[in-house]
Amino acid sequence: MESVKTRTTAERVAYNDAAFREANESIREKADEWQMQGLLPALCECADTSCRVVLRLTPRQYEDIRANPRWFINAHGHHRSAKGWVRIVAEHDRFVVVEKIGEAGEIVEQLDPRAEESARNR
Numbered sequence: 551m552e553s554v555k556t557r558t559t560a561e562r563v564a565y566n567d568a569a570f571r572e573a574n575e576s577i578r579e580k581a582d583e584w585q586m587q588g589l590l591p592a593l594c595e596c597a598d599t600s601c602r603v604v605l606r607l608t609p610r611q612y613e614d615i616r617a618n619p620r621w622f623i624n625a626h627g628h629h630r631s632a633k634g635w636v637r638i639v640a641e642h643d644r645f646v647v648v649e650k651i652g653e654a655g656e657i658v659e660q661l662d663p664r665a666e667e668s669a670r671n672r
């Protein structure tokens with residue numbers, strides 16, 4: 551296991567965002583389980599490890615973002631913490647959708663929990 555220090559910025563950005571994505575996937579599952587109505591709470595999936603912003607979006611918006619393994623939910627302005635490893639693909643009132651690019655994009659694609667799931671179901 552390599553130490554965190556030797557990781558590149560792209561890797562740090564990718565792993566941090568992927569961790570938030572996994573947390574949001576659990577929230578999404580719970581929302582289904584509890585048959586929650588209305589907007590879904592989701593953690594900001596930016597590269598700042600201390601960020602605790604909770605965003606709200608419709609289940610449909612969430613699913614649209616999750617359909618792309620490189621897409622993440624960010625609070626406005628938080629994409630800057632990714633140090634150039636993201637580009638904004640959509641802007642909404644409450645949040646922006648960012649796409650991980652380059653090496654960071656490749657890593658998050660490998661870390662996509664939904665990709666693992668579909669591989670298991672094959």
Ligand SMILES: [Zn+2]
Nearest residue numbers: 594596601628
């Ligand atoms: Zn954030």
